[in-house]
Amino acid sequence: MKAVVIKGGKGPAEALSLLDSVQAPDAPGPNEAIVKIAAFALNRMDISQRNGVYPVPPHAPSTLGVEFSGTIEVIGPDSTTDLKVGDRVFGLVAGGAYAEYVRCSTKLLLPYSEPTTLESTLTFLTAAGIPEVWFTATQVLLQIAQIHLIKDRIKNVLIHAGASAVGTAALQLARSVLGPEAKLFATVGSDEKVKFVESVAGADYGINYKKYDFVKFITDKTDGAGVDVILDLVGQDYFMKNLTIAATDARMVLISTISGGVVEHANIGMILYKRLRIEGTTLRSRTIEYQSEIKELFQKYALPHLLSGEFVNPVDKVFSWEDIVQAHKYMESNAAMGKIVCVVD
Amino acid sequence: MKAVVIKGGKGPAEALSLLDSVQAPDAPGPNEAIVKIAAFALNRMDISQRNGVYPVPPHAPSTLGVEFSGTIEVIGPDSTTDLKVGDRVFGLVAGGAYAEYVRCSTKLLLPYSEPTTLESTLTFLTAAGIPEVWFTATQVLLQIAQIHLIKDRIKNVLIHAGASAVGTAALQLARSVLGPEAKLFATVGSDEKVKFVESVAGADYGINYKKYDFVKFITDKTDGAGVDVILDLVGQDYFMKNLTIAATDARMVLISTISGGVVEHANIGMILYKRLRIEGTTLRSRTIEYQSEIKELFQKYALPHLLSGEFVNPVDKVFSWEDIVQAHKYMESNAAMGKIVCVVD
Structure with a gap:
């Protein structure tokens, strides 16, 4: 599959490169899914990780990226989720979202629908930048x-x-x-x-x-x-x-x-x-169970207001993931007031 | 009534004196009681307070003493407690326990009985040193x-x-x-x-x-x-x-x-x-409601083990309250391994 890799394992923004020969994720286990990614968002820790100075959790893949939107491609056996193949979802993951496909916990996925009315504000672009x-x-x-x-x-x-x-x-x-x-x-x-x-x-x-x-x-x-x-x-x-x-x-x-x-x-x-x-506290180092408790509070106290448009989650700029080097440089410039999102196009 | 006073408002152990012309507490309000004190225990904050360097809560009387055992003398009107006049109790108070009588919240009183068998270990002497x-x-x-x-x-x-x-x-x-x-x-x-x-x-x-x-x-x-x-x-x-x-x-x-x-x-x-x-955290500055939440946890997790003798609450030395100066000096010597208790005799 295609994914963004860091040439040499770590380095400046220019070390980022989109390759099409990256190994796809392993098959999902119970309560895991494979999501075909539509968009991912950037975070400051991505820069630290790219520079080799972030304490990446042991279970995380080496590919960058902790939040994304996309479509469920496979659901692992013996999963208890109500989600199904084809659902549009956004979610949090310990790493690996700068890719065509990501393996993730179904407990940290949230369903959404593309807006059909002007009142609804959540799209695959805005949803990708919500979880972190x-x-x-x-x-x-x-x-x-x-x-x-x-x-x-x-x-x-x-x-x-x-x-x-x-x-x-x-x-x-x-x-x-x-x-x-x-x-x-x-x-x-x-x-x-x-x-x-x-x-x-x-x-x-x-x-x-x-x-x-x-x-x-x-x-x-x-x-x-x-x-x-x-x-x-x-x-x-x-x-x-x-x-x-x-x-x-x-x-x-x-x-x-x-x-x-x-x-x-x-x-x-x-x-x-x-x-x-x-x-x-930190978020990324936490267990799936802990993060899924957060997800439930988020679903109760924040998501309804994000769906209605009462809460805003500003997207500052959208890049094609082919321009990942420019996207990282833009984040490093500290000019953004809102999320930076990359479309997996 | 009799009570221990600090001559000059603050000073060394020698400033303590047992007077018999101290004004008795006001009549109790709802969920308050007057307890006739049998014994009180000493705490390090009593020394700080005697020296004039303790931040005494605004609602506390100037008389020293935060824990005691004794007998209920009066219960205030409109109280919701199950306790009744004549019950043997021990409890926590914001101040005033170095006295014949103390006004206190019924929510911070605990009943006990004098031991009738060798297995029971709680007496008015040991009970006085428990709450703090x-x-x-x-x-x-x-x-x-x-x-x-x-x-x-x-x-x-x-x-x-x-x-x-x-x-x-x-x-x-x-x-x-x-x-x-x-x-x-x-x-x-x-x-x-x-x-x-x-x-x-x-x-x-x-x-x-x-x-x-x-x-x-x-x-x-x-x-x-x-x-x-x-x-x-x-x-x-x-x-x-x-x-x-x-x-x-x-x-x-x-x-x-x-x-x-x-x-x-x-x-x-x-x-x-x-x-x-x-x-x-501190205990004495807390509201009655907060302290009574602690009391409930104490009743569930500690009191049964104190009553059975499984938990020990060592009393190091017992003084007559007439010897309050010696009692304070003993505490200041740091020789005690356990509570110092004064009998109101």
């Missing part, structure tokens, strides 16, 4: 912070990198779960992104971190109360600021440490006297 | 770390200060919930305490931290797997060691920061890639 971002937002806010279970005591929420794909998803999900009363704060890196998170993603306040100290900004806007939930991916540079702006009993979820992972003078006394919960 | 320690152990292991809900994946547990009252309780509770297969590690400060935690508290390995590096010790004994649950009260000096010895998906609960609260070079990257959950 929305499963992550669902995992952070629902499975870990459990905001749906404690929503009565959540007044203020802080989403860092609010204009990122995960940030945009988290803001919409938080608004939907918590209702109009909750105040949503989002840090972003430009005034353009302030407008974006306030108009598109439902933030009450976009905070341009290049102009404002978010601790001071939020302290002012909450009369000193601070925030009850924090989604962070900055790490090192924000750790003490996050602890400072956290309210009593706040929950902070760490999904990356972009600025580094070592904090000088970490005041962990704040964890004690504010009774904070801090949890680090 | 056992509610704390229950809160940490069950309400926060939830080891009863995830026991299948807990193989190794680390309890710091294993010979302390909370450490001893936590070891026994962990053993009871997790069964004989779990490996329990406990750090202690002497070889005598190694013997104590291994013979009395059910630890598999007491580790004298003055002789051994607990990270190396546990790495060896678990073939590098590390621990799934950590109860810490040391803070600063142990933070990075705890993160280092934590297994993937480990949960760490911080209940104090005895060595200080500021960590130099805190590698929070470990929180991310090990997917750790770190939570700080």
Whole structure:
């Protein structure tokens, strides 16, 4: 089959190449399927993996790609799924989506139909870019912070990198779960992104971190109360600021440490006297069972709003997979505001 | 009524004095009771509070004392409790137990009977020293770390200060919930305490931290797997060691920061890639509702074993409350291995 390979095993964007002699996946086992891929979406971890610096889970194939849309070609024996051959699906996989065919768990597939009315917004292009971002937002806010279970005591929420794909998803999900009363704060890196998170993603306040100290900004806007939930991916540079702006009993979820992972003078006394919960998490390294719990929360709390068009999952740019080198370079340029999708054409 | 007061509002042990002209508590409201106290137990926070450095909850009386045993004297109107006047009870309160009478929530009272057979081990002396320690152990292991809900994946547990009252309780509770297969590690400060935690508290390995590096010790004994649950009260000096010895998906609960609260070079990257959950907690500052959730877990998972004598809650020394100065000095000497109890005689 055709698939994107990395010449030499790792390298820059130019090392990517579409070959037509790649071995097809093994036959699916129970609760597995082979999906003929229509489109896949890019993620930052694809770049890390291409550079040889990502801790790829042991069971993942060497081919890049964790999310896709397509059509079910084969379903493994003794599977308990309601899905059937020919169904249009999108889903998450530990790797291998930059290919004509991928072997995946039926527990992480979701069916969709091409839109037949103008109101429906999900196509194979938009669906391909949903799983990684929305499963992550669902995992952070629902499975870990459990905001749906404690929503009565959540007044203020802080989403860092609010204009990122995960940030945009988290803001919409938080608004939907918590209702109009909750105040949503989002840090972003430009005034353009302030407008974006306030108009598109439902933030009450976009905070341009290049102009404002978010601790001071939020302290002012909450009369000193601070925030009850924090989604962070900055790490090192924000750790003490996050602890400072956290309210009593706040929950902070760490999904990356972009600025580094070592904090000088970490005041962990704040964890004690504010009774904070801090949890680090990743999505790709998790078991199928764990990911399928996320899928169920996603189906309940997010998918209906994505299907109705109430939630947006912006696609910034679509490439043919023959232009995978350009697609990776575009992602590396940090110019995208939304998903980058490749069509397997 | 009689009560222990602190002359001058704060000071050393000698500032404590038993006066007989202290104002009795106000009449109880709904779901409150007045208990005539038989005995109260000492806690380290009593010393901090006496020294004027403890953040006393706003609703607490100025009189010291958070745990006691005694007899119900009055029950407030419109109470929903099954308890009745004359019942022997022990319980937790935000303050005021160093007195003849205390006003408290009926939701935090537990009934007990004086032993009529040799098999029953709970007396007014032992009962007085149970709530603070056992509610704390229950809160940490069950309400926060939830080891009863995830026991299948807990193989190794680390309890710091294993010979302390909370450490001893936590070891026994962990053993009871997790069964004989779990490996329990406990750090202690002497070889005598190694013997104590291994013979009395059910630890598999007491580790004298003055002789051994607990990270190396546990790495060896678990073939590098590390621990799934950590109860810490040391803070600063142990933070990075705890993160280092934590297994993937480990949960760490911080209940104090005895060595200080500021960590130099805190590698929070470990929180991310090990997917750790770190939570700080305190007991006394919590709402009655939260504490009564702990009480229910305690009644289910610990109380039956305390009543049967399977769990021990060692009382080190009993004083008359007339000797409260000596009792506080004894606690400050750090010689006690178990609770210090004062009889209101």
